Amino acid sequence: MSDLLNYLKEHSNQITDTLLRLTKAESPSHTKGLVDNCGKVLREEYEKLLGNSVEMIEKTEVGNQYKFTYGTGDEEGQILVIGHIDTVWDEGALPIRQEGNLLYGPGVFDMKGGLTITLWALKALKETGVPLNRKITFLVTTDEEVGSTHSKEIILAEAEKSSVVFVPESSIGPDGAVKTERKGxxxxxxxxxxxxxxxxxxxxxxxxxxxxxxxxxxxxxxxxxxxxxxxxxxxxxxxxxxxxxxxxxxxxxxxxxxxxxxxxxxxxxxxxxxxxxxxxxxxxxxxxxxRYPLERTEPVIQLYEDLKEIASAHGYELKEGSSGGASDGNFTSGIGIPTIDGMGPLGDGAHTEQEHVDLSNLPYRAALMAEIIKKYANK
Structure with a gap:
């Protein structure tokens, strides 16, 4: 077992706690006050786990956005992770409940599970002392579910400085396949x-x-x-x-x-x-x-093969698939930056009352993110 996966498995309860805090901070796209509160919770989690400073990008029409950075490498050629905290659910529309290893709730799969595993991937890299030769930028926006009108510009600006983009959006249920294609x-x-x-x-x-x-x-x-x-x-x-x-x-x-x-x-x-x-x-x-398509190009195939190799070392087979829906990963892929999507945890039911994640999978998915960041930050 890798040091990163071992560390994350040892902290599985704390990872679940982070996801619960983010899920309880409901964040419907059109309610700026609630989205800003969720952003505050995310920022507090980041500062608690990583101890780094955070850049807040203030917005008036949508929730404030955040740029989290880790590492001391140059921004040019950085590793970019992009996610969003807004959800499709109005406040109180979907109850939070846990049944065994499954956690149900608003945005838990799309995509607060992905935000959680990214935070803990960075935490694991820090605590296990992994050296990184590139800066890691984790950009979190607040209007993806309503078109990304207020975030497209900064996504593209960060992508232009990046060598690769990872998107911890919801995986393809029920087996957690990553997305190597998305329609435009x-x-x-x-x-x-x-x-x-x-x-x-x-x-x-x-x-x-x-x-x-x-x-x-x-x-x-x-x-x-x-x-x-x-x-x-x-x-x-x-x-x-x-x-x-x-x-x-x-x-x-x-x-x-x-x-x-x-x-x-x-x-x-x-x-x-x-x-x-x-x-x-x-x-x-x-x-x-x-949004132009996220196409299954040679660089994307290589990203998938690298992820598949990491997953195999962790004891499971990682599958790939395509999606008819678009995400912010379409923007980065559209300007030619190698992008792979659907790196969030195992789960299903995005945008439905059955939206859920498998809590037992969180350490594995966080380790997958940590390992791929480690590989590409040290190329």
Missing amino acids: AAQFLMKIEGIAGHAGINAWDGASAIEELAHQILDLKKLANRDEGISVNVGVVNGGTRGNVIAKEAVAEIDVRITKKAQAEKISEAICNRPIFVKGTKVEVLGEID
């Missing part, structure tokens, strides 16, 4: 302007925005390609005023997912430059590719 995502807003008229008296004089929208939806679906991993979903539509009025306006919200960066420009152009099907209507589309 984009949201578009389609606005259609028609010509209003009386549906009975002037039935042929108007131009229905809703009719145009119906044509657009069917045409947009032609852009989807299951074999290439491209999906197009029109998830929200609105339009018209009354049944006897030809609709002057209609809008639609469009979600697009892609698997390759090379697909982005083509799909974006096809959605933004629309043909007109109903004479007299006008179509405007706003939006762009927000």
Whole structure:
């Protein structure tokens, strides 16, 4: 057994205590006061475990963000770990309970378990005296669940200084596979302007925005390609005023997912430059590719192979998988920084009432993080 894993197993109860404190500090994305309180708890845990100073990045519209650093190496070529403390759960919406080794609660899997194992990975590196030749930066944001609008800039700035990025987001349940692929995502807003008229008296004089929208939806679906991993979903539509009025306006919200960066420009152009099907209507589309895919490139495969070797030495097989959802790891991968995601602990049920983590897995996942940081910080 490695010194790091041995240390973490000896402190399994304390690791659980850290996760409980973070989980009890509920942090729904849109409630800044609660998110800030959770950030304070995280900061206190970091200072207690590592004794290092912390940089707080103050925000007005979302919770304050944190940049934790460890080690004395140069920032250029640093090891970057990124996570978030905001959750999808309103305060009190999900009770915290423990059943055997399983801990249930709001954000426990997505992604306070990942924050916990990162803190303890750094603690283990410190206490076992592992020398590190690169600085470790642990960036914790507060709006990932609502689009990362207020954190994207700092994520990209830190990524540009980094040699590799680890994302302790929720693993792929139920066997804890890491994510070597994530789809890219984009949201578009389609606005259609028609010509209003009386549906009975002037039935042929108007131009229905809703009719145009119906044509657009069917045409947009032609852009989807299951074999290439491209999906197009029109998830929200609105339009018209009354049944006897030809609709002057209609809008639609469009979600697009892609698997390759090379697909982005083509799909974006096809959605933004629309043909007109109903004479007299006008179509405007706003939006762009927000997150490029996290692709399974050679550097990502190497990261996975290194993790798999560490896991094997710890007595288990680490699997890999892909996700249709996006994370902040998409930003870092999108600018070419080798990124591997889903490094959080074994668990399942993200965003559901069954959200949970396996407490017995926390030391193993923390050791996995510690060992991979050790390897890449000393390359």
